Amino acid sequence: xxxxxxxxxxxxxxxxxxxxxxxxxxxxxxxxxxxxxxxxxxxxxxxxxxxxxxxxxxxxxxxxxxxxxxxxxxxxxxxxxxxxx
Numbered sequence: 001x002x003x004x005x006x007x008x009x010x011x012x013x014x015x016x017x018x019x020x021x022x023x024x025x026x027x028x029x030x031x032x033x034x035x036x037x038x039x040x041x042x043x044x045x046x047x048x049x050x051x052x053x054x055x056x057x058x059x060x061x062x063x064x065x066x067x068x069x070x071x072x073x074x075x076x077x078x079x080x081x082x083x084x085x
Contacts, residue, residue: 006083007055011046015039040066047072 008029014022015035024034035042040063047054047070054072057080058064064074 013039013042013046015042043067044070 009031010029011031011033012022013033013035015038019034022032024032026032033042033046040060043056043058043063044066047056047067054067056063056067056072056074057077058067058074059077067074
């Protein structure tokens with residue numbers, strides 16, 4: 001993976017007021033999903049349904065544990081910031 005690029009597919013889950021910022025669908029190669037309820041639960045659903053390895057970016061400890069139990073690679077926000085520099 002080159003600096004400044006993420007491996008595809010990239011999925012972003014938005015919840016609450018953040019859903020108003022971007023329409024659900026594919027935007028510039030990024031799939032935007034609106035969580036009807038808890039965004040963490042939607043992220044777990046995305047991981048569970050994925051056919052390939054998933055890398056989850058989160059600082060939430062409980063979400064890290066849930067995602068890791070499903071086999072996802074879990075990294076912190078610093079990883080993403082460094083990648084996008």
